[in-house]
Amino acid sequence: MNANEKSLMEAKANILKALGHPTRLWMAEQLAGGEKCVCELAENIDADFSTISKHLTVLKQAGVVIDEKRGKQVFYRLKVPCILNLMPCIEAVLQATAQSHIELVMDGRRSFSENMVIMSNNQMEKNR
Amino acid sequence: MNANEKSLMEAKANILKALGHPTRLWMAEQLAGGEKCVCELAENIDADFSTISKHLTVLKQAGVVIDEKRGKQVFYRLKVPCILNLMPCIEAVLQATAQSHIELVMDGRRSFSENMVIMSNNQMEKNR
DNA sequence: ATAACATTTGGTTGTTTTACCAAATGAGAA
DNA sequence: TTCTCATTTGGTAAAACAACCAAATGTTAT
Structure with missing residues (x-):
């Protein structure tokens, strides 16, 4: 690494x-649906206003969001909308981890696809 | 947020x-090109072996990589290859930030595309 | 068995992050 | 102007992180 x-790294x-950070990730996902003022974000976060403000500052410094003051309120929005594109891969990692845990419990006796069949059968049971 | x-967040x-973390991100990018043993990764990182090992542990427990011991060496590889897909968006954020800095310096006198023309002219100058 | 090698674990220290509280700021309303 | 509202800033304490060194582990080679 030069x-x-x-x-760059x-x-x-x-x-x-x-x-x-869970709070900041949630904020970013919210903003993917359009700009929000701090108060709107705060409604769904159980933390001090100052904490929320500091999280937004971190996102702003990183270049993920930009803010704009309009009247009494400050609105935040994603600076680059592609943030949302990251999620499918993150969720794939989560999924893979969950799958290894299942296989651990199953003691590796069944294959992935066998497990999928079993799981979807269980799901159908529940839905009956 | 319930x-x-x-x-989930x-x-x-x-x-x-x-x-x-710069070291861990670099490791992940290296592994995108195929599995590597710890010693190979270590060759290009200026840090103690124990530090490198601990970074790999963080990646492993996050579910990003998996390890496999073969002989004396331990090989790491991406558990889910899509990690590479994250990079274009991250780079877009970087690019957007760089662009705002340029515009700050330019005092907003020129548009993005005008700047691009100027920059590519400068590049041609250098290459002459 | 012993030595040599690759990697991990344990322990320590300094740094960074996070959360809260209290106080400051800046804008609009009265 | 003065009051109130929305948000940020400063300060502080607790927790988490990162780097190093030394020692432990597990594997082949002698």
Whole structure:
């Protein structure tokens, strides 16, 4: 890793780190649906206003969101909308982890696809 | 944010946080090109072996990579290859930030595309 | 068995992050 | 102007993180 590569990694890691907190990730996902004022975001977060404000500052510094003051309120929106595109892959990792846990419990006696069949049968049971 | 949504956010944020460190992000990008043993990764990282090992542990427990011991060496590989797909969006954020900085310096006197023309002219100058 | 190698674990220390409270700011309303 | 509302800033304490060193582990080679 040379010096240039290193600063590129630092820059990219900084963005990922900004998204790497449950509250901030939730905020980013909310903003994917359009701009929101701080008060709207705060309605659904159980934390001090100052905490919320600081999380938004982190996202802003990372370049993920931008803010705009209009009247008494401050509105935040995604600066680059593609943030939403990250989620499918993150969810795939989650899914893969869940699958390994299942296989652990199953003691590796059945294959992935066999498990899928079993799971979907269970689902049908429930829905009956 | 209800309890379920909250734990989902925690799970996802955990993955992003694992990638949110320059060394770990670099490791993940290396592994996108195929499995590597710890020693191969270590060759290009200026840090103690124990530090490198701990970073790999973080990636492993986030479900990003899996390890396999073969002989004396331990090989790591991406558990879910889509990690690479995250990068274009991260780079777009970087790009957007760079662009705002340029516009700040330019005092907003020129448009994005005008700047692009100027920049590519500068590039041609250099290459002459 | 012993040595040599690759990697992990445990322990320590300094740094960063997070959350809260209290106080400050800035804008619009009275 | 003065009051209120929405948000940010400053300060502080607790928790989490990152890097290093030293020692432990598990594997082949001698």
